[in-house]
Amino acid sequence: MKKALFTKNNRTILVIALCLFYYSFLPAQTDSVYTLLKEIPVKATLLSTDKVQQCYIRTTDNDVVKYNAEGKEIFRFNNNNLGSLGMIDATNPFNILLYYPEYLTIVTLDRTLNQTSEFNLYNLDVVEVKAIGMSNDNNIWIYDDLAFKVKKINRRGVVLEEGDNLSLELGISIQPNFMLEKDNRLYVNDPSIGILVFDIYGNYIKTIDLKGLTDFQILNRQLIYVKEGLVHTFHLTSLFSNTLPLPPDVSTEDKIHIQQNRLYVLQKECIKIYRF
Secondary structure: OOOOOOOHHHHHHHHHHHHHHHHOOOHHHHHHHOEEEEEEEOOEEEEEEOOOOOEEEEEOOOEEEEEOOOOOEEEEEEOOOOOOOOEEEOOOOOOEEEEEHHHOEEEEEOOOOOEEEEEEHHHHOOOOOOOEEEOOOOOEEEEEOOOOEEEEEOOOOOEEEEOOOHHHHHOOOOOOOEEEEEOOEEEEEEOOOEEEEEEOOOOEEEEEOOOOOOOOEEEOOEEEEEEOOEEEEEEOOOOOEEEEEOOOOOOOOOEEEEEOOEEEEEOOOEEEEEEO
């Protein structure tokens, strides 16, 4: 039996790469790349999306609002007892992770934004945690600033995995602001150093030399980020990189997410959803 030349994932990667290559030569035709599908009037400060094209925001009233793929509000959650919400991680649409840094408190929600758990990181004897993220097994990664280690904990705060002391291993103290687990790798972003890569046990592997980032996504083995007015892609295996211009009315200061062929943009007064 002949082996298929392209799998579904390989075809997806090829299409994205070809599109980015093609459009990189058409900077004057940005309008033709994007179609505005929906504009939602709302004042919000955080944006996240999931793999089924649902969108999550934090409003200026500290509410978490979930929109379906058509841009319709379907669920809402609020907890004003824990200070300002600092992060929404919708990597798993059935297990949403919220982080309230003022009280070092993690809250998880189900797909209807009903609370499923809450625990405080003070119980781990940590002083400050700026970066957390959901693991693929529905546990939680944190960076412990006091121990200089990445740690994976469960919902009861029990440490399941932890890496070595990075200040000893690298000779520097890192200040991560974002972390993401994808494809059995943990990616920890320090804007001044780059993206540190770990295995699923918290062991350091390497650093990707991309500085100055606040966040990023990983889709189909491609690292996607926005910088200097462009959407950048960097393939983690082939190391192929390319760029795509943003829509004319979108700036680098806007919060931007990509899911499949959609671009989500959070601006001061609205969310814009484009197809590209």
